[in-house]
Amino acid sequence: xxxxxxxxxxxxxxQLFNYTVNGxxxxxxxxxxxxxxxxxxxxxxxIGCGLNGVYVSKxxxxxxxxxxxxxxxxxxxxxxxxxxxxxxxxxxxLRKVGYVDLIGFGTGGVYICRGKGDGTxxxxxxxxxxxxTTAGGWSLEKHLxxxxxxxxxxxxxxxxxxxxxxxxAKNKGDGTxHGSIAxxxxxxxxxxxxxxxxERLLGDITGDxxxxxxxxxxDGVITALNKGDGTxAPGKHVxxxxxNSTNPPWTKSMHPRMLADVNGNxxxxxxxxxxxxxxxxxxKGDGTxxxxxxxxxxxGYLKGNxxxxxxxxxxxDVNGNxxxxxxxxxxxxLLVSYNDGAGNFGPSQxxxxxxxxxxxxxxxxxx
Numbered sequence: 054x055x056x057x058x059x060x061x062x063x064x065x066x067x068q069l070f071n072y073t074v075n076g077x078x079x080x081x082x083x084x085x086x087x088x089x090x091x092x093x094x095x096x097x098x099x100i101g102c103g104l105n106g107v108y109v110s111k112x113x114x115x116x117x118x119x120x121x122x123x124x125x126x127x128x129x130x131x132x133x134x135x136x137x138x139x140x141x142x143x144x145x146x147l148r149k150v151g152y153v154d155l156i157g158f159g160t161g162g163v164y165i166c167r168g169k170g171d172g173t174x175x176x177x178x179x180x181x182x183x184x185x186t187t188a189g190g191w192s193l194e195k196h197l198x199x200x201x202x203x204x205x206x207x208x209x210x211x212x213x214x215x216x217x218x219x220x221x222a223k224n225k226g227d228g229t230x231h232g233s234i235a236x237x238x239x240x241x242x243x244x245x246x247x248x249x250x251x252e253r254l255l256g257d258i259t260g261d262x263x264x265x266x267x268x269x270x271x272d273g274v275i276t277a278l279n280k281g282d283g284t285x286a287p288g289k290h291v292x293x294x295x296x297n298s299t300n301p302p303w304t305k306s307m308h309p310r311m312l313a314d315v316n317g318n319x320x321x322x323x324x325x326x327x328x329x330x331x332x333x334x335x336x337k338g339d340g341t342x343x344x345x346x347x348x349x350x351x352x353g354y355l356k357g358n359x360x361x362x363x364x365x366x367x368x369x370d371v372n373g374n375x376x377x378x379x380x381x382x383x384x385x386x387l388l389v390s391y392n393d394g395a396g397n398f399g400p401s402q403x404x405x406x407x408x409x410x411x412x413x414x415x416x417x418x419x420x
Contacts, residue, residue, distance in 0.1 A: 082103050082137065085102070087153035089152050098110060098119070100144055102135065105124070106130040107130065108124050109122065125172065140157060140158055160186045162188040200212075203236070216241050216242045217244075219239070220235060221234060235284075237285040246270070249305065254266075255312075256313075258321045263279040273290060274292035291340065308325060309366060314376070322334060323345070326352050329353045331379065348398050358384075359381065365381060377392060379398055388401040388402065
């Protein structure tokens, strides 16, 4: 990790969850992060779904120090037929208790393992006979599934982009879910939307505290506003930009598009990493956006040679000014471009030379 008050300094936590030493693979094992303790005050622990189950390495709340990983659950592992190419595993506070539960979209539907608040979990429980590979016919190749507070009650619901549109399974408050109901008759596989081609995101673009749908198709951006109950108004084409066939064209394999409140007004804006740099379309608050403007001439596919398959890019508040900065793992270093608070980004600066794709510290790739 990089200590906030020691930029560039890297602390090695331990060797658990490691590619070379322990054989952890992205295409087999899920590695997650979240608080697992009642009195953690949000301290992030390391959680790994390995071969034989779940392992937890607790945050000691001392800089760069985690406990050795221990097995805590004989579920959600590769030996229990969880396949990273088919099944999703996440951690989230489903019950508003201050620590995370495990949630998995498996073969038979949705399973949870409730956190006990001591770094361990209860045994798995089937909570929804839907949204699974067999139960419902959901697949990573065709369908998207999100956890989000779609209704504004403080509990995370499931939104799924399926064959015939979007469905919502509302959280009952105890980590279980009501049966899925239709939330939108658009944005589904049968309406021509494809995981490999069309980005579909969730974010509050109006400032009402509830997520809206922002989707990118051939001719640009389509938004569908949340009605307040987790269902959505009909989609509306709002921007002739950021699309597969717009000028310039944007593709999912080359140009990441994200949602973030980059100017601090409480509404999500569109941030796109194009060929020649970064573009932002600021939300107007009514489901539409201002015309995009270029805010950086770095971080692009051609200007900088940034690649989706190699270089990770995030929007995260590094300097604590309340607005997200651009952070990325480049060829030679971990870099940051600081946000001035109004959605403009300065020249990239080096945070660390450790996490890079071709440095002396080893080759860091998305494995």
